Amino acid sequence: MGKINRICIIGAGHMGEAIAGGMISCSGILPENITVTARTRASLDRIAAKYPGISVSSDNAAAARGADLAVIAVKPWQTEAVAKEIGPALDYGHCTVASVAAGVSFRELSDWLRKGEEVPALARIIPNTAIALGQGTTFIAWQGVTADVCGEISGIFRKMGTVIAVGEEMMAEGTALASCGIAYGLKYIDAAIKGGIALGFGEKEARDIVISTMKGALALLETNGTMPQQEIDKVTTPGGYTFKGLSAMEECGFSEAVRQGLLKSV
Numbered sequence: 001m002g003k004i005n006r007i008c009i010i011g012a013g014h015m016g017e018a019i020a021g022g023m024i025s026c027s028g029i030l031p032e033n034i035t036v037t038a039r040t041r042a043s044l045d046r047i048a049a050k051y052p053g054i055s056v057s058s059d060n061a062a063a064a065r066g067a068d069l070a071v072i073a074v075k076p077w078q079t080e081a082v083a084k085e086i087g088p089a090l091d092y093g094h095c096t097v098a099s100v101a102a103g104v105s106f107r108e109l110s111d112w113l114r115k116g117e118e119v120p121a122l123a124r125i126i127p128n129t130a131i132a133l134g135q136g137t138t139f140i141a142w143q144g145v146t147a148d149v150c151g152e153i154s155g156i157f158r159k160m161g162t163v164i165a166v167g168e169e170m171m172a173e174g175t176a177l178a179s180c181g182i183a184y185g186l187k188y189i190d191a192a193i194k195g196g197i198a199l200g201f202g203e204k205e206a207r208d209i210v211i212s213t214m215k216g217a218l219a220l221l222e223t224n225g226t227m228p229q230q231e232i233d234k235v236t237t238p239g240g241y242t243f244k245g246l247s248a249m250e251e252c253g254f255s256e257a258v259r260q261g262l263l264k265s266v
């Protein structure tokens with residue numbers, strides 16, 4: 001048995017649920033070892049029904065007591081209150097506190113969780129929602145966590161997809177590219193489906209065609225080890241249909257729009 005046995009997840013929203021689901025279905029964590037909290041009965045009932053055996057509670061401090069890993073998965077502006085609520089219940093001798101809140105720094109977390117001289121080992125973890133399917137991309141930064149605990153927590157998240165360890169200074173950039181990025185990828189797919197409908201396909205048909213085309217595009221990159229432009233060059237004849245389509249997209253500012261979206265989300 002490793003050092004992380006009991007896990008509490010404070011917040012049962014999109015991210016809290018995705019993490020709980022990924023831990024159970026991908027990382028082999030027993031539901032009995034996870035407690036999830038939320039404010040409302042409806043959220044607790046939803047989680048309890050979806051993951052039989054999991055514990056749910058509206059009492060954050062009680063859920064945190066005895067945890068080896070406390071994951072704070074509430075909105076950034078709710079994090080301070082939650083940290084101050086669970087801190088006194090946690091034993092910093094064995095508990096690592098992980099925050100998934102975008103933009104909440106180690107300095108803030110340390111201030112909110114500090115008990116006299118004592119601060120807990122901290123992780124900032126930014127996954128994206130695909131972790132529930134074992135296909136997430138998760139950025140992790142560490143502060144004061146021992147190598148074996150880093151390895152164990154990384155291992156849990158690696159079973160839910162790709163893990164990228166970074167210094168805290170790159171967390172915002174990682175959040176933009178991978179966490180917000182999942183929405184940006186879906187935005188292209190959404191636009192392509194709407195374009196497919198404009199071309200005369202039904203909505204479901206267009207959705208299936210775009211998904212299958214995206215899978216093919218990703219397979220080309222992964223199998224060939226190429227960069228996208230290399231694959232684009234293979235299908236683009238000057239003056240041809242693809243060339244005309246790409247030119248129209250760029251005239252409308254496609255690449256610059258994506259770049260600006262990424263820069264603005266840091």
Ligand SMILES: NC(=O)c1ccc[n+]([C@@H]2O[C@H](COP(=O)([O-])OP(=O)(O)OC[C@H]3O[C@@H](n4cnc5c(N)ncnc54)[C@H](OP(=O)(O)O)[C@@H]3O)[C@@H](O)[C@H]2O)c1
Pocket residue numbers: 010011012013014015016037038039040041043044060073074075076078081082100101102126127128129179
């Ligand atoms: N969504 C993403 O893709 C994503 C990616 C990376 C990081 N994050 C980060 O994840 C965090 C959560 O985002 P989200 O999208 O999951 O938000 P969300 O869907 O709104 O969920 C927030 C959850 O927190 C619960 N909550 C709020 N205050 C609480 C309290 N005092 N005690 C216990 N539970 C409380 C809410 O309970 P009720 O359900 O009962 O209201 C809700 O279940 C954010 O800080 C965000 O920056 C999100």
